[in-house]
Amino acid sequence: MDLSDLAQANFDAQPYWDATAKGEFVVARCTTCGEAHHYPRAVCPFCRAETVTFEPASGKGEIYSLAITRMPDKPLRVVAYVTLAEGPTMMTKIIDAPDDVAIGDPVRVDFQTHPEGLTVPVFRLDRN
Amino acid sequence: MSAAYIMGAYEHPTRKAEGISVAQLHMQSAAGALADAGLSFDDVDGYFCAGDAPGLGPMSMLEYMNLDVHHFDSTDSGGSAYLVHVAHAAQAIASGKCNVALITLAGRPRAAGMKSAKMPPAPTPDTPFEAPYSPSVVEMYGMVAARHMHEFGTTREQLAWIKVAASHHAQHNEHAMLRKVVTVEDVVNSPLVSAPLHRLDCCVVSDGGGALVMTSESVAKSLARPLVKLRGAGEAVGHANGGRVDLTTSAANVSGPRAFAEAGITPGDIKYASIYDSFTITVLVALEDLGFCEKGKGGAFVADGNLISGQGKLPFNTDGGGLCNNHPSNRGGMTKVIEAVRQLRGEAHPAVQVQNCDLALAHGTGGSLATRHGSATVILERL
Numbered sequence: 024m025d026l027s028d029l030a031q032a033n034f035d036a037q038p039y040w041d042a043t044a045k046g047e048f049v050v051a052r053c054t055t056c057g058e059a060h061h062y063p064r065a066v067c068p069f070c071r072a073e074t075v076t077f078e079p080a081s082g083k084g085e086i087y088s089l090a091i092t093r094m095p096d097k098p099l100r101v102v103a104y105v106t107l108a109e110g111p112t113m114m115t116k117i118i119d120a121p122d123d124v125a126i127g128d129p130v131r132v133d134f135q136t137h138p139e140g141l142t143v144p145v146f147r148l149d150r151n
Numbered sequence: 152m153s154a155a156y157i158m159g160a161y162e163h164p165t166r167k168a169e170g171i172s173v174a175q176l177h178m179q180s181a182a183g184a185l186a187d188a189g190l191s192f193d194d195v196d197g198y199f200c201a202g203d204a205p206g207l208g209p210m211s212m213l214e215y216m217n218l219d220v221h222h223f224d225s226t227d228s229g230g231s232a233y234l235v236h237v238a239h240a241a242q243a244i245a246s247g248k249c250n251v252a253l254i255t256l257a258g259r260p261r262a263a264g265m266k267s268a269k270m271p272p273a274p275t276p277d278t279p280f281e282a283p284y285s286p287s288v289v290e291m292y293g294m295v296a297a298r299h300m301h302e303f304g305t306t307r308e309q310l311a312w313i314k315v316a317a318s319h320h321a322q323h324n325e326h327a328m329l330r331k332v333v334t335v336e337d338v339v340n341s342p343l344v345s346a347p348l349h350r351l352d353c354c355v356v357s358d359g360g361g362a363l364v365m366t367s368e369s370v371a372k373s374l375a376r377p378l379v380k381l382r383g384a385g386e387a388v389g390h391a392n393g394g395r396v397d398l399t400t401s402a403a404n405v406s407g408p409r410a411f412a413e414a415g416i417t418p419g420d421i422k423y424a425s426i427y428d429s430f431t432i433t434v435l436v437a438l439e440d441l442g443f444c445e446k447g448k449g450g451a452f453v454a455d456g457n458l459i460s461g462q463g464k465l466p467f468n469t470d471g472g473g474l475c476n477n478h479p480s481n482r483g484g485m486t487k488v489i490e491a492v493r494q495l496r497g498e499a500h501p502a503v504q505v506q507n508c509d510l511a512l513a514h515g516t517g518g519s520l521a522t523r524h525g526s527a528t529v530i531l532e533r534l
């Protein structure tokens with residue numbers, strides 16, 4: 024099962040993947056309790072209502088934590104958790120990161136298409 | 152509730168299982184624990200195993216060992232599963248479901264050529280939101296360490312003290328993979344794997360196994376071994392909570408207090424602690440959540456040899472732990488219980504044996520602290 028199959032098998036979040044495929048970023052929000060959540064699912068994890076909608080997100084956030092892997096002659100590999108302006112914190116990658124990338128850095132969303140077909144949100148620094 | 156006792160404990164001596172299958176390792180470990188207790192396979196009427204056992208739940212191993220049981224449980228919470236099994240076996244014994252419970256673990260990731268535990272792409276709802284970033288286990292625990300450093304000022308040197316203490320203990324263990332005593336400088340000067348974690352912040356990868364035999368009080372009192380009683384237990388799962396991620400707190404803050412409440416004691420009463428040590432940061436977070444020190448003060452607590460037997464206030468992982476001795480099948484929970492039993496029996500290496508060790512704690516952190524993890528705590532008493 025490749026990543027695209029996995030995303031399709033868990034079709035709760037299909038609108039999220041439909042958006043990323045178009046280069047758009049959405050967050051899941053419950054219209055009953057008003058809370059945003061991640062990862063997106065059909066049932067709100069906070070009030071358990073099946074009233075989850077997908078709304079356009081700002082694409083802005085801040086690095087909550089990160090792990091930096093340095094390999095010779097390769098760009099920094101940075102796996103991170105980013106806290107979105109809309110509230111939820113999500114696992115992601117920071118791309119084109121400078122050597123001093125750190126917790127608290129502001130970031131904005133970008134997209135990468137995985138070799139297995141799924142287009143996923145990644146983030147890059149947005150220090151200005 | 153009637154009591155349950157750990158009467159048999161056995162750690163397989165191998166660290167590289169060439170020519171021994173996983174099922175055979177399970178069975179050799181079982182035989183060792185049963186012999187330790189003074190029991191035989193025919194006495195076993197309850198069996199517990201987790202995902203390292205080949206086959207669906209307990210069935211393939213029951214067939215391989217040709218056992219006939221009337222109670223089984225294959226709860227899997229990663230490396231902490233065996234501590235959950237200790238608690239569940241005690242509950243089964245207390246309710247009369249079985250009298251002699253066997254718990255086994257085994258694996259051979261070294262001989263099989265697997266470098267470390269990788270996240271298999273399972274069709275779970277969370278996978279599409281994590282697997283595309285292919286986080287390694289070191290990266291995930293690195294994120295926990297980075298956040299702890301950011302929030303509380305924890306330093307790499309403080310984390311290093313955890314490895315230093317483990318190495319002080321491992322020098323006395325003839326089976327340990329890493330027996331060389333290391334310094335704080337050795338740890339922080341070892342190669343960075345994923346910043347902030349260095350190579351020596353990581354546990355070993357080893358083959359091997361282990362097993363426990365738990366019995367009812369009447370069986371326990373018929374045996375010649377010291378009585379090690381389960382006095383309290385707690386289990387809990389931690390996860391990303393719908394995106395309200397808190398990387399610096401683990402579910403040990405639930406499993407620990409529940410175990411202490413059931414035992415009717417406090418962290419200050421514990422003479423010896425086995426703390427799950429997949430990485431140095433795993434130990435630090437657990438010590439805080441279990442209540443051995445305040446949240447955020449773990450760095451100061453572990454520094455200056457406070458975890459070294461004979462020197463510090465809380466002797467930990469006196470077999471060398473996963474950091475230096477053994478982390479069979481990438482699951483360290485079984486060996487945590489086994490060393491706690493050795494300490495309570497007075498059978499640890501004399502150089503690391505805690506004097507008058509009557510109360511011990513063993514704690515496991517399975518899965519990944521950075522995503523989903525199962526915390527399990529047991530408090531054991533020598534009668």
Ligand SMILES: [Zn+2]
Binds near residue numbers: 057068
């Ligand atoms: Zn809701």
